[in-house]
Amino acid sequence: MIIIHAGFQVKADQENEFLKEVQSLVEDSRAEEGNISYDLLKDSEKAGSFTMVELWKDMDAVQNHNQAEHFTSFMTKAPQFMAAPADVKLFNAEPIVK
Template sequence: MIIIHAEMKVNREAEAEFLESVQELIKSSRAEAGNVSYQLLKDTDQDNTYLMVEQWKDQEAVEAHNASSHFQAFVAKAPKYLTAPLKVQAFIGQPISK
C-alpha cells in the first residue's frame, strides 16, 4: 500500500473557494479503482493548513491518479489557493493484524 501525505498551506482569502473546489478531487479520487482512502484533514495547530491523506493499492494506482483529469484539473488551480509549495511525503505501508 502507498500512503501519501500532501500538506497544503491555503490562502485565508481563498479558503472557502479551495474547500469547494477540492470536493470534486476528493469525490473522483475515492471512486478510482486503486483508491483505499482519500481524506482532507484540517490542522488544528496551524491556521489555514490542510493535509490530504491518501492510501492507494499500489504504485500503479498512484500513477493512474496523478494522470487523471480530476487530479490534473486541481493541480492547475492549486496555485491560486496556496501560499506555499505543496509538501508531499510518500510511504510504503502494510496493515498490522492484531
C-alpha cells in the same frame, strides 16, 4: 500499500474557494480503481493548514490517479490557493503479521 500525505498551506482569503475545488477531487479520487481512502484533514492549531491523507493499493494506482482529469484539473488551479508549495510525502506500507 502506498500512503501519501500532501500538506497544503492555503491563503486565508482563498480557503473557501480551495475547499470548493478540493471537494470534487476528493469525491472523484475515492471512486478510482485502487483507492483505499482519500481524506482531507484540517489542522486545528494552524490556520489554513490542510493535509490530504491518501491510501492506494499500489504505485500503479498512484500513477493512474496522477494522470486522472480531476487530479490534473485541480493541480492546475491549486497554485492560486496556496501560500506555499505543497509538501508531498510518499510512504510504502507493509502489513504487520501477528
